Amino acid sequence: MIALGKYNTLIIDRDTRVGLFLADPEGEEILLPVKYRPETFEIGDALEVFCYLDHEERPVATTLTPGITRDSFAALRVAEVNDYGAFLEWGLEKHLLVPFREQATPLRKGQTCVVYCYLDPKSSRLVASTRLDRFLDNRDVRLEPLQEVAILVYRETNLGYEVVVNNRHKGLVYRDQVFRDLQIGDSLMGYVQKIREDQKLDISLEPMGHRKLEPAAARIYEELKRAGGKLPFHDGSSPEDIQARFKMSKKLFKKGIGILYRERRIELGPDGISLRKTH
Structure with missing residues (x-):
């Protein structure tokens, strides 16, 4: 089955005037428009493509690289806001929608925000949300103290900076341990400082083997x-x-x-x- 919002490795099934039709092992097809067709190819070749819905809500494939994929977090820029919600630039022709109901605070044009992308079960459309807490899960944390992790800064609080840890968990970098400029949307490496009894994660920006510097x-x-x-x-x-x-x-x-x-x-x-x- 072709997965919308994700990369799929598909087989070139046929060549038409509108583009290549690609198929999965079950025979499901999707169009790769002619503008994305590789210069050289043969029927039966495998292509890795990203699949989503175009402006007319039709499934299409592209060789462009999106700024986010389904079931993941990323920092994206707001291209415009209209009566339907905020629309984000994500590297594809059709912008990614953040409905008003999915905005933790109202978004504005030009703002960079961290979002989670998911497939809306009602509309089968890819949408994004800034209400990140419900997509972060700290119930089953399989990390160890001192372990290096990937973090994405998504919110500033009185305590410090809340971060997405390894695209799954919620963590906190305490303000008194930040000795560099941090911005919403910064993606960097951090280190597990402590795993609390309630599974909350304290994250450090420095390897814990180093003594805390003045x-x-x-x-x-x-x-x-x-x-x-x-x-x-x-x-x-x-x-x-x-x-x-x-x-x-x-x-x-x-x-x-x-x-x-x-x-x-x-x-x-x-x-x-x-x-x-x-x-």
Whole structure:
């Protein structure tokens, strides 16, 4: 059976003026419009395509890459809002609908939001929702403390940042453990800090094998990692340049690199600071 909202590996069954008809092992067919037809092919070749409903609600296949697939979470931009709801850009010709009933708070044009994509059982259409809590499941958490996980930032609260963990669970990064700029929609790696008795997950942005750094040192360390491991800053750098890059005074900067150097996390050179290769 051809699965809408997912990638399908299908066989080229026949070539027509409107495109290729692809079939699954049960003989169900779907059209790959002519504009997506590969330059070279033979009847019987296998193609991996994404399947969804077009503007006329007809099942079609595409070789375009969507920004989200069914039963998953992703950050997408709102293209427009009209009487039906909000429509998201997701890399395909037809935008993805977030009905008003599926909006935790009203969406606006140009906003980036994290959504869950699912197949509406009533209409058989792909829709998205920002009411994420009902799609996150912490009843059966099969993770271990210190384990590296994929996280997606979806909401900021007084405590910190709520994140989707491994496309399934809900986690929290506490505000006092964030030493970098985080934005809604950021996708990055984190680490399981603690699994609570109620199965709630505390997530850290740093490997737990590292001792928690003093804030100034942590910010410098994060900036180094984001810059690929090396930055042209040292004792002779101007206070203005340091403030612009690290959002701290030169005094705090010198304190931070002193801590990192003593912990053997960085190396100091005449042209700047760099991460030690062992870290």
